[in-house]
Structure formats: structure tokens, C-alpha cells
Amino acid sequence: MKSVQIRKFLLIDSAYKSRILRGDKVTTIRYGNYEAEPGSEVYLVLTPSDTAVAKIRITGIERKKVRELTDRDAKLDGFRDVRELLGELNRIYGELYGDDEVTVISFEVTKRFKDGIPLKWLKGLNYREPEEIARLYLENQERLNLNRGTDFIMRRIYNEGLGRAVRTFGPKRVREALLKTYHALYGEGII
Incomplete structure (x- = not known):
């Protein structure tokens, strides 16, 4: 077997x-x-x-x-x-x-998790939690140079949770912002 x-x-x-x-x-x-x-x-x-x-x-x-x-x-x-x-x-x-x-x-x-995390999002973030991505973004935002829309979404995730961010900005925009931030963090060698 x-x-x-x-x-x-x-x-x-x-x-x-x-x-x-x-x-x-x-x-x-x-x-x-x-x-x-x-x-x-x-x-x-x-x-x-x-x-x-x-x-x-x-x-x-x-x-x-x-x-x-x-x-x-x-x-x-x-x-x-x-x-x-x-x-x-x-x-x-x-x-x-x-x-x-x-x-x-x-x-x-x-x-x-107060808010469930879609498995496909976890896979796309290499099993990093959205709140961790948001925290790392805030700690390193000057090195990442991401747009204002992504900044707003990361701050919302960090301060109010994933569920609130999804309700405010929609799942597609939140997922795109998380992926963009993850790849920026990865590109800078932060994760």
C-alpha cells in the first residue's frame, strides 16, 4: 500500500x-x-x-x-x-x-484563524499567512516601493484581518495585492 x-x-x-x-x-x-x-x-x-x-x-x-x-x-x-x-x-x-x-x-x-484562508491563496504565497505578508510589508515598505492600492490592502489586512480586507476590496484585488507583495518580499530576499 x-x-x-x-x-x-x-x-x-x-x-x-x-x-x-x-x-x-x-x-x-x-x-x-x-x-x-x-x-x-x-x-x-x-x-x-x-x-x-x-x-x-x-x-x-x-x-x-x-x-x-x-x-x-x-x-x-x-x-x-x-x-x-x-x-x-x-x-x-x-x-x-x-x-x-x-x-x-x-x-x-x-x-x-478568525478568517479562513483559501488553500489556493496559501499555495500561491508558499504557505505564508496573509497577516505575515502584511506584517513583513509594513516592516519593509520603504524597500518594496509598491503602489498605494497595495499599501491600503496590506494595512487593512494587518490592522483588521483578511476577512475585512476581502469585504472592503474584494477577493480578486486582495489576492493580487498579496501575491504582488509576496513576490516583492521574495525579490528583496526578505522571505
């Missing part, structure tokens, strides 16, 4: 968002072999919107056979018991059997 590397983000169904952010769900159980470095931080991205809502630290990876899953595994994953957990796994992956392997990925939320 091929293994899946978790490097920059972990996709999770939006139905689990509130359970995760409350701390009721601290694992995700995936069919197959998943690998991640314990201690690594990745973005938690909701599907189907493909929006990052938090940053999480992977605290553990454990491989098990389906028949080895316990009520404790179910509770850590936000379910009442192993029967409810298996019902959900079968719904997602199709019928699983006792010898099928799953990976239990343990994590903790390290940072919540």
Missing part, C-alpha cells in the same frame, strides 16, 4: 470543524498509510470549501488494523463509541474489514 505524506495541510470534512476547534476531536482516522513528522505543523483545511481554518501540530501517528480500534479511539475522534466511528469510516471509505489498515493521526490546534 502506498503511503500518503502529510506535508503542508490536512484536509478534513467541514462537518468536524466545531468539534476540532472546541477540542472534542483531537484525532483523525484515515484508511491507509499516512506519514507525518510528529511535531510538524500543518494547516487544517476544510472540504469542500478548501479553506484553512487553523494550524495544527501533529502529535502522533499510529497504524492499526480496523479490528484494533477501540472506544477510546472513537472518543478521541469525536464519536460516542467504536460502532459509531466504524459507521462513519464505512460511509467515507466504503466497507472496511478487520484486517484493513488505518492511520490514527493525533493533533492539537496551535492557531485558529
